[in-house]
Amino acid sequence: MLPSLMNMLSWWQWLILAAVPPAIIALYFLKLKRRPLEVPSTYLWHKSIEDLHVNTIWQRLRRNLLLFLQLLLVLLVMLAVLRPGMKGAKLLGNRFIFLIDNSASMQSTDLEGSRLENAKRSAREAIELMQPGDVAMVVSFSDIPKVEQMFTENKRALLHSVDEIKPTSRSTSLSEALKVASGLANPGRSASDATDVQVAEAKPATLYIFSDGKFPEPSIALGNLEPVYMPIGTDDATNVGIAVFNVRRNESRPEQLQAFARLENHSKAEAAVAVDLLLDDAMIDSARFQIGPGEAQGFERDLGELETGKLQLVITQADFFTAEGVAMKDQLPADNQAWTVARKGRPANVLLITSGCEPLQFALSTGLATKLANVTIETPDVLQDEKNEYYEREAVGAYDLILYDRCRPKRMPQANTFFIGAMPVTAIELAAEKEGEEPRRIEIWQAGERAAGPRIIDIDSSHPLTQWIAMDNVLIAEAAPIKVPAGGSVLVESQAGPMLVIAPREGFEDLVLAFPFNEEKAGDDGIKRVTAVTNWHGRSSFPVFMLNLLQYFGGGRGGLDALSARPGGQVALQGPEPEKPLDIHTPSGDRESVPVDRLGRGKYGNTEELGIYEVQAGGKPIDYFSVNLFDQGESDIGVRQEIQLGHVPVKGRTSNWEPARREWWKYILLAGFLLLLFEWWVYHRRVYV
Amino acid sequence: MATNSNGELLSPDLLAKLERMELVSRKIFRGRMKGERRSRRKGQSVEFADFRNYVPGDDLRFIDWNTYARLDRLFLKMFMEEEDLHFYALIDSSPSMDFGEPTKFRYARQLAAALGFIGLVRGDRVKVLSMGESASNPAPALRGRHQLWRMLEYLQGLEPNEQFTLADAAKSFCVRNSGKGILVLISDLMDKTGYEQALRYLLAQDFDIYLIHLLSVEEFEPEVQGDLQLVDCEDGDVAEVTVTAPLLRRYKQTLSAFIEQARDFCNRRGILYFPARNDVPVDRLISGYLRQRGLVR
Incomplete structure (x- = not known):
């Protein structure tokens, strides 16, 4: 503080300033222009001020x-x-977006507390550094962004919103958060062909990103956003995570099940697990690995002829041992457990x-097909x-898939x-x-000539139904x-x-093939004969397609292990009865x-929690699904020191804030003023006694 | 207020009230003339008081012959003697009395007139005078209610413009007036040389002294503020004060100490001390306070 004071005034200016207080005291004595007032007697007044006159000047000052x-x-x-001022820190700009x-x-836990705690602490520091008039917004993000606090000047509200941020088990995606952040900084443009009009005033802001940088690089133009990346975490963090955990059929003995897991070491040290x-x-x-x-x-375990069961790994x-022989512990507990449920499809x-x-x-009668499906065959008469x-x-959904060979039902079924x-x-x-006429019907599906x-x-070939098939040789x-x-x-x-088309219908899908496999045609002699229309069924692509068909339309029901969802992801449920609510029992009960x-x-x-969720209908468990992290990006807990934001490299800031002068005046x-x-x-x- | 504002000191209402009162002396006085007042001195009157043994030289006319006939001893019959009373009202006429609303001086004159009137009605010898009494306008000694107008005339002629010390004024009063009877001193006692000497002079004359210490409301609650130069109206003395709450507190302490001191001084010496304020009407003071304390009845 002192050097800054010395710079501002020369010695004679100091002297003038120093002379002001004595001048005021002097004026104080001179200024007393007393109003004369006649009184009956000064007798009592003299007596009253008698002892005040002792040490007059000091008494006077004291009083x-x-x-x-x-x-x-x-x-x-x-x-x-x-x-006067003090060496302090400041933030760049006057509008801030804190992405946490x-x-x-x-x-x-490579940092004390956790990385999130450290990020929150840094954000709080930044909020404390805000100058009066600065506005800021707090957004937390995982795979989805959440605006914790809209733009406000209110530091208390901002600090509170930062405190409210809770850890999640979700993966990371910055691009959604950036879209939220850039909404105000880069207002939309109403772009017609001829003109390009800005619809609102752009409000540039400084974007503080408190993260470990483990997200896919977002391809978004920052525009008026000035990014500042604050890396949170240490580079030599140690973690072993479960990347995969599921149940599958033993390849040599298909009637038996097998648990399979894959463990990954995301650190620079060898791990004993x-x-x-x-x-x-x-x-x-139990098992041990280096x-x-x-x-x-990888980790495999035969489960025998297991029907159902909840599996947990x-x-x-x-323990991690670096080259120097230093032992460290696992620093991310979230991926140290995984769950799945074995069930017979x-x-x-x-x-x-x-x-x-x-x-x-x-x-439909091959060995694999009968395992996948119970096939019933009817004649078109039933229609x-x-x-x-x-x-x-x-109508009650008894079928998962109905194949109509050269016939049509009267109405579409509740099935694929x-x-x-x-x-x-x-x-x-x-x-x-017109009145009296039949209502017009427009067929959605129409055949061409x-x-x-x-x-x-x-x-x-990207569609599950037509993957792995080649039809070049089909006539x-x-x-x-x-x-x-x-x-x-x-x-x-x-x-x-188009020869094969698929289209959705009220939660089902309709697949249509433009040609039958064979046809009954009356020959010249008038006798109906079955003739082949195509040679597809003679090609290798046909059985593959049929298998795809059974797996695709029947596959959801035929899995060996329960569905595994990502934290926060949505799970589709199928109940046994319509419009009867299902009960979900979360892992925490x-x-x-x-x-x-x-x-x-x-x-x-609501799948934030890791573990096994039980689906019940009418008090009976009917299904399970598990929520596991299974995310390499999250398990790999190293810290990126530089991130790419829309082709702009942003270096992590090592020193915390901009040095600045803090004004006290x-x-x-x-x-x-209060004085x-x-x-x-x-x-x-x-005056008024 | 018992008077109307055009200068009448005593209103008819007040006069009517006063007529029923009389002055009370705590001491036995002998007046020059036989009056309406019963003295404790036994003497010649119609009212029997006591007997006492005859001693040679007693007036034979007062021997009770009936007792002598019955007891064969000589007794003297004693009668209550009726006397007149000397009443003095001494008014402080220094300029300091010319303050307040009504002025302390006017209030003092009203008080003196009222007390004097009681005396006149009862046939006492009344003398109302100002402290700085000049030789040119000597105060008359009055007796009888027909003398009321003279007393009032004299009082109306008084002005609060005389410079004196209380001690000097008391001294000159004592020289001119014999020390018997009731003396009512009406003053604010605001004398830088002190009031004690004056009272001592009066005490030496064996007066039955009543001191009415008259102060104005403004002296009790000074409505002053700011930085002031207080000028004494008597001697032009200047006191520079900055009125602050502590100073006002201190002034009030001083004032109450001053009053306590005067009361204490009087009580020790058998002077009856009455504090008075100029905002209390005269009739209320006389019929209430002075009556209660025994100056009148």
Whole structure:
């Protein structure tokens, strides 16, 4: 403080300043212009002030509070004029956005407390450094951003919102948070073809990111945002995490199950790891591994002919030994446990309605197909009358998949469908134009003109139904290309048009093949003969496709282990009865009710907690799902010192804040003002007794 | 107030009230003339008081012959003697009395007139005079209610403009007046040389002394503020004060100490001390306070 004072005034200015207080005292004695007042006698007054006259000057000063107050006031004002300051820190700019990472990796304990605690502490420091008039916003982010506090000047609210941030087990994604942050800094532009108009005033802001940098690089233009990256954490953090844990069929003995896990060492030191495998909370196996730095280790355990059971894998011990021989512990506990539930899959219920199609019937009766599905075969006669048992069964969702070979039902079933050489009966009814007329129906699915010998030119190999199949060698005699309905996608495209199209319908999917496998045609002699339309069923791609079909439409029901969700992810649930709510029992023992729709489907999203969730219907457990971290990005808890934000490299700041001069004069003036008020009060107090 | 504001010192109402009162002396006095007042001195009157043994030289006319006939001893019959009373009202006429609303001087004159009137009605010898009594306008000695107008005329003529010390004034009063009877001194006692000497002079004359210490409201509760130069109206003495709450507290302490001191001085010497304020009406003072304390009845 002193050097800054010395710089401002020369010695003679100091002298003038120093002369002010004595001048005030002198004036105080001179100024007394007393008002003469005649009184009966000064006798009593003299007596009253007699002892005041002893040591007059000092007595006077001692008694004169006002003089002291005035001197003090002048000193304060002088001090304020000198503009005293102190070496302090400041933030860049006057609008701030504090992005605080609360993803799973921020729970690492490589810093005291945890990384999140340190990030919160840094954010609090930054908020304390805000100048009057600065505004700031607090956003916490994991895979989704959460605005904890909108732009405000209120430091207390900001600090409170920072305190409220809780750790999560989610993964990290900065881009969503950046979108939120840039909303105000980079207002939208209404861009028509000709003009590009800014819709609101841009408000540049400084973006403070408190994170360990473990997120995919966001590709977003920062625009008016000035990023400051504050890396939280140490580079030599140690962690062993479970990256995969599931149950699968033993390849050599398919009737038996196997637990499989993969452990990864995300540190620069070799790790000695001990794991326990628990089945229904009882330990059934344990193992020890040495995992080199950056390496992974698999773990397998035969479960025998297990029907169902809750499996838990726990890393009980993880010691890290650096080259110097220093032992360290695992610093991220969140990925040291994983859960799964083994369950026997239910085969899909598949109905084939055909008047006779050998290739289909054969493909659905192979060994693997019967394991995946219970196939029932009916003739098209069942479709004739709506009173038939078929309609009753499909209405309650008894089938997972219905194949219609060259036939159409009267109404679409509550199931996934595969139409072969026929079109689904979905239609939009339009009101009749004239009275008395039938309402107009517009078929959603329409076939185009029949084309002879269409050649297949493209297959959507990214779709599960058509993956791993090649149809170059497939010949088609004749087909009517499908007009793709809204929302549909083409899986197989031919020269003449789409041959295989899939489209959603009220939670189900309809798959349509433009040609049948064979046809009954009357020959020249009038006798009907079955003739093949295509040679697809003779190619290797056909059984693969049929297997894909069973797995795709029946697959959700046929898994060997329960669904594993990411923390915070949504889980689709299927209840046994429509519109009867399901109960979810969370790992910590809470119960939550999930409503289901008329098809018994519900969605559950409150999956922050790691562990096994039990789904109950009517008090009976019907399903399980587990929530596991399983995220390499979060398990790898090293800290990135430089991050890329929309192609802009942002270096981590090592020194905390900008050095700045902290002004005090405002506070001194404020004190002076309060003093003035006090003086005023004292003055009035002495007058009105 | 018992008077109307145009200068009448005594209102008819007050006069009517006063007529029923009389002055009380705690001492036995002998007046020059036989009056209406019963003296404790036994003597010649119609009212029997006591007997006593005859000693040679006693007036034979007062021997009770009936007792002599019955007891064969000579007894003298004693009668209550009726006397007149000397009443003096001494008014402080220094300029310091010319303060307040009504002024302390006017209040003092009203008080003196009222007490004097009681005396006149009872046939006492009344003398109302100012302290700085000048030779040119000597105070008359009055007797009888028909003399009321003279007393009032004299009082109306008094002005609070005389410079004297209390001691000198008391001394000159004692020289001119014999020391018998009731003396009511009405003063604010504001004398820088002190009031004690004056009272001592008066005590030496064996007066039955009543001191009415008259102070104005302004002296009890000074309504002054700020930085002031207080000028004494008597001697032009200047006191520079900055009026603050502590100073006002101190002034009040001094004032009450001053009053206590005067009361104490009087009590020790058998002077009856009455503190009075100029905001208390005269009739209330006389009919209430002075009556209670025994100056009148």
